[in-house]
Amino acid sequence: MNFIQGRTKAVFLVYFIGVCAVTANVLCPPDQFQCNSGxxxxxxSFCDSVEDCLDGSDEVRHLxxxxxxxxxNRRTCVLPQHHVTDNVTQCNDDLDICVGNNGINRCNKCLTGNTSVSNIQLCDGIFDCxxxxxxxxxxxxxxxxxxxRLELGSLFKCDKQKSIFLHQxxxxxxxxxxxxxxxxxxKTKGVSGTTQTKLSMPLRVMDK
Structure with a gap:
């Protein structure tokens, strides 16, 4: 049985569509952005094309x-998880306000780990979790x-019985x-770090 078949898929779906639960650990004032380093x-300065965080976490685009x-211009960056559900708007259209005034949840927690994504990132053909x-x-x-090709245990199956981790x-x-x-x-990131469409991007072969 693969990752998305049968009862496994049904059980996972119940978990996945639950309310996003991210505990914000933001120590900076509401009018400031907290880098991953603190x-x-x-x-x-968030997502303005200039790295102001020493760790570069204000300009991450391809993770x-x-x-x-x-x-x-709707430049898109990855919002650090500690800013998701902190009730301070960082994104256009209040996208990061996970529970709106109407009480409707606008975010979803990935199946494993602590990463959450917005509803518009679901089922769009691009991997965000x-x-x-x-x-x-x-x-x-x-x-x-x-x-x-996914297998239980967070693995992806290649040919000839080889498996790799999902982050690969x-x-x-x-x-x-x-x-x-x-x-x-x-869509994925190429060698230069730019987002490119499948098959048209330059790829690097892993050193064996």
Missing amino acids: QCIALK AGFKCPVGT PDLSDECLCDVTEAIIVCN VCDGVLDCADFSDELHCR
Whole structure:
């Protein structure tokens, strides 16, 4: 049985659609952005194309996590999880206010770990959860070819019985000899760090 078949999928779905529960650990004032390191910078410095955090966490764009569009050009960066559900708006359209005035939940917690994503990131063909659950628990997804190779135990099955960890899927590095960990990814990061479409990006082969 693979990761998304039968009762396994049904049980996982019940868990996945539950209310997002992220405990914010923000020590900076509400008008400031807290870097992953704990450094405080101006709120407007988040996702402005300039790395103000010493650890660069204000300008992360190509990792899994909560994708946050900012400004009139809707530049999108990954919002650190401690800022998700802190009731301070960082993203356009109040996307990071997980429970709106109408009481409707707008965020979802990934199946494993503490990562949460917005509702609009679910079932869009792009992997945003580290465990791939934002796509592989969908009834219909463009990522079905990748999802069908998932195994229980957080592994992805390549050819010839080889398995790799989920974080190695769609990361721009060829870990499988049959290229299956990158071949069917809709969007992923290339060597230069830019987001590119499947098959058109330059890939790196993992050193053996």
